[in-house]
Amino acid sequence: MTAEPLLVVEKLEVVYQRAITAIQGVSLKVYPNQIVALLGTNGAGKTTTLRAISGFLGLDDARVTEGTVTYRGIHLENREPYEVTRHGLSLVPERDKVFPNLTVAENLAVVPGRRGRSNRRMLEQVYHFFPGLKDLRRREAGLLSGGERQMLAVAAGLMCDPEMLLIDELSLGLSPVAVQSLTASLVAIRNELKISILLVEQSAVVALEIADMGYVLENGRVVLDGDAQRLLNHSDVQEFYLGHTGGDRRSYRDVKQYRRNRRWYG
Amino acid sequence: MQFAVNILVLASIYALIASGYVLIYRVSRVLNLAHGELMMFGAYLLVTTAAGLSSSPVVAILLALAMSLMVGGLVYLFLMRRMTGEMALAAVLTTVALGILLRGLILMFWSASPQHPRDTLGWENPVLMLPGDARISLFAALLVASTILVYAGLFAFLRFSRWGMRMRAAGQNPLLAAQRGINLHAVFALAWALSTFTGAIAGMLIALDSGLDSTMVMIGLKAFPAALVGGLDSLLGALIGALIIAAAEVGVIKYVDPLLADVIPFAVLVVMLVIRPWGLFGTREELDRV
Incomplete structure (x- = not known):
């Protein structure tokens, strides 16, 4: 980089x-x-x-x-x-x-623009990435499903x-x-x-x-x-975050402690 | 019929003043206990502009209105701004102190004797006849009309304008609003300015209708139960609360004893607080703060 x-x-x-x-x-x-x-x-x-x-x-x-x-x-x-x-x-x-x-529309409209870009242009951009929100724009945000809410939250962040x-x-x-x-x-x-x-x-x-x-x-x-990519293939990540086990498995805690010690002190 | 007209006029007064309590509470969760004084201050501003500009009354009124808008903004910028992030109680107590300060200022500058800005401006206050043999004074009728206009304006502002939406957003979650880049101080200052402005409209029209002295504070205080009965964070609630309080007050004056007039709003308030502390249209989660 x-x-x-x-x-x-x-x-x-x-x-x-x-x-x-x-x-x-x-x-x-x-x-x-x-x-x-x-x-x-x-x-x-x-x-x-x-x-x-x-x-x-x-x-x-x-x-x-x-x-x-x-x-x-x-x-x-x-x-x-x-x-x-x-x-x-x-x-x-x-x-x-x-x-x-x-x-939904109001949630997006309250965000003030930065760098002098018009709200309308930002809104077009947001609907381009989240077309689903356009159909929901009159819905109260409290009535959205979890996924829709997360979409709106990211969209509102983008409006900034x-x-x-x-x-x-x-x-x-x-x-x-x-x-x-x-x-x-x-x-x-x-x-x-x-x-x-x-x-x-x-x-x-x-x-x-x-x-x-x-x-x-x-x-x-x-x-x-x-x-x-390296992390995804790393044995620790595989074992603790992806749940792939390899070989003789001890208790989660022991392994974690052992590996940490090895990494820090060894 | 006269009975209904009396209720309507009194309800308009209370509703107009109560909208100011609601605006500030809704946005910043602060009870502005200086609202009555701020309203009176607006009326006294008119006394001064009327004396200086008696030849052009409309300019005098517009000038006084513009000044009260500024007064509200300045109160926030120089006083209440320091209270953001502090306990709500500290902010409420600050408004109490502000109210006492304003009362003192008013006595110093305008004396305690009654003022009649309408005479200064050379206006009449003719009695209008309504169907059903009811009467209403011109400025009382203007008060009713102003209340309707102000409420329509506020509803439209909060619903459709970007700053109105920001006020609603800040009221719901100030943290998230700040994170989205909304300038909370601007939103709060706007709420204070608008609140003082609508209060001043009420104060000026009451002064034009029947003159004013420092007892006007009482009217401001009696509008407070209207806001609370309706639910402190609801404009619609303030409107209905004002009607209930006014009906109770006018009813008691007519059928029981006129001396009880000043007590009734607070009696209704106590009953309401026992049955439904968050008011008719208020948000229930505010319960722990009331």
């Missing part, structure tokens, strides 16, 4: 309520026009990392205590969410991602005219069909709009299938990173 990275997270440490360290020394890079997957189990620190980037931390009484988040060279640690959005990063949160009492989309748990609670259609849309968005996507996922298959790069988090640290 010859280009400069868009987003650089360097040795990030986040502390909740001044006492609980959620992530420790997480570093990652996202290059232009790249889809990057951030993987890990519950509580690994994926969402915290994403929130630290998007400025949502202050609301949970958490702070970035060490490390840096820079986007195009601009420091983003402990900023307000709307400032981050204005710089071109747009977050699709895990929960409460749409305004339930507003219609971002250079990078941050998506928290794309596939959580959705049917395989819905997930497939969403990932296809994400790839199309990346290819046509040339924007980068940082994808937080529990499902390694979903994420690594479309990602260029991947990072695996465990207990607030990055334990594995690299090319998505």
Whole structure:
């Protein structure tokens, strides 16, 4: 990769309520026009990392205590969410991602434009990637199915005219069909709009299938990173995220502990 | 028939004022307990512009209206803005302090003696005859018409305009609104400006109809039960709540005792709070905050 990275997270440490360290020394890079997957189990620190980037931390009484988040060279640690959005990063949160009492069209219309692009043009673009939303535009967002809601959330994130989309748990609670259609849309968005996507996922298959790069988090640290294809074939990922077993299998915990020790100390 | 007209006029007054409570509460979950004072402040602004521009009354009124729009915005920018993100209680107490401050200012600048801006402007207030032998004063009729216009305008604004939608969005989920790049401060300032504006319309028309002194605050306070009975975050609720409160008040004045007039809105309020604390059309999840 010859280009400069868009987003650089360097040795990030986040502390909740001044006492609980959620992530420790997480570093990652996202290059232009790249889809990057951030993987890990519950509580690994994926969402915290994403929130630290998007400025949502202050609301949970958490702070970035060490490390840096820079986007195009601009420091983003402990900023307000709307400032981050204005710089071109747009977050699709895990929960409460749409305004339930507003219609689909209204959900998209409330987003102010960036870089002077007209709302109408952005709307055409969004309906191009999510044609299904056009038929639903008069429906209240609270009445949408999970898949439709996720579609609307990504679409609304796109209305912010971002250079990078941050998506928290794309596939959580959705049917395989819905997930497939969403990932296809994400790839199309990346290819046509040339924007980068940082994808937080529990499902390694979903994420690594479309990602260029991947990072695996465990207990607030990055334990594995690299090319998505390489990760997909990596024995640890195979074993713990894809459920492929090979050879004599011990209990999940033992293996995990053993492998981690081997990686860190050996 | 006269009975119905009296209810209609009083309901219009309450509804017009209650819309201001609803606008601010709906967007920022703050009860603006200075609304009565802000409304009165608008009326006093008219007293001043009327004195300066008695030859062109319409300009005087438009100027006073524009000033009250600004006053609302400025109150947010210089005072309430610092309260965003703080406890709702702190914000509500700030509005109480603001109300007391405004009352003091009004006494200082305009004295406590009754003012009659209509006389200053040289306007009459003829009594109009309605079918069924009912009477209504010209400015009371204008009040009813203004209420209808203001409500139609507010409904259309919230439904169709982009800033109206943003106000609804911010009311539902301020966090998500901020994340989508919506400037919450602009939305809140707009809510305060509009709220003070509609309050000022009510204050000015009441002053033009029957003069004003510092007891006008009481009218503002009595509109508060109307907003609460209807449900604090619903404009339609405010309209219906105003009708209920006005009907109860006019009914008691006619059939029981006129001295009870000021008590009735709050009696209805207490009954409502016991039966249905979130109001007729309010959102139930607000329960823990009421």
